Amino acid sequence: MRSDDFDLFAQEVKGITPLEKEEIYLGKKGPGVDFAARKLAAMHAEQEDRNHLSKDYVERVDPNDMLEYKRDGVQDGVFKRLRQGKYGVEARLDLHRHTVEQARRQVFQFVADCMHHDIRVGIVVHGKGDRSPENQATLKSYINKWLRDLDDVMAFHSAQRHHGGLGAVYVLFRKSEAARLENWERHQKR
Template sequence: MMDEDETSLFAQEVAGIKPLEKSEVYLGKKGPMVDFAARQKAALIAKEADRNHLSQDYVEKVEPNDVLEYKRSGVQDGVFKRLRQGKYGIEARLDLHRHTVAQAREHVYQFTDDCMRHDIRVAIIVHGKGDRTPDPDSQAMIKSHINKWLRELDAVMAFHSAQRHHGGLGAVYVLFKKTEKARLDDWEKHQKR
């Protein structure tokens, strides 16, 4: 039992509290109405965002005038040489000028996905050299991230800085692996010969 001091203290603490309206009280299983469509949409958006595995953390910095090059094992030297020389037709282009690193990350991931869905073998990504940035520590940030991200993408077989007429050190040629559909098409072409 509470004594008089406790009762008056309690009364002081609860003074000014209004009871909830009946429509605001939810007891038991009759909880508030849940908008499952909104929840499902939010879950799908979160799942889509989670698909992008490109790292956002530390990146090894490259200089504005560095040449970017990478070749997975299994890519023939002649194929890489033709890529490096810009002798393949460019089927798609992504321009990342005036983008933040976060925006570039999203665009590169989506661009790669689009290229694979449309059986694109060779593309170019224009990242800029980043040499006009006043802060020397933030120069070539997009270029540095491109160098890292393209290595992380399974669909990328090789990449190399572009020839001068395609953007030079401010762009990179990207060779994507063949899709299963493209492999079958090639196989059928060679069978008909």
């Protein structure tokens, strides 16, 4: 730094007083720290962050593509009955006219609600997407990705025509612990 620069700097900062340092308390309650408010804010942020479904890039599917997915451990006979629509549909989610963000929240909440109420089979109506600009099947593409990303979804398959055909999917949910125990007890009595 040249002496002219130093003199100019000194002249500019003349009369400025340094800020007082505040003590920082780590792990202890300090003055002015509201831990209850922090805890509440953290819990609220955690709830909002629970939804890990991404609305970023998704591999596009065609409006006329059949969607199907089965996790390891799902019996072929169970998947076949799901595909044929032979299980009673206990819950329904209709996503027509929803944005991607609205659908993302709705799908996440739908799966959580189904698990909470021990629902085994639901249906998600997403539409084919053949009326959208350039036949993009946007929601259908996201549903195909999101359902695979949710651990509670064991399998899904495009629905039978009377349930919405290629514009809907049957969803098989994981059994809850209570349902597993009940099933085990029922088979033990035989």
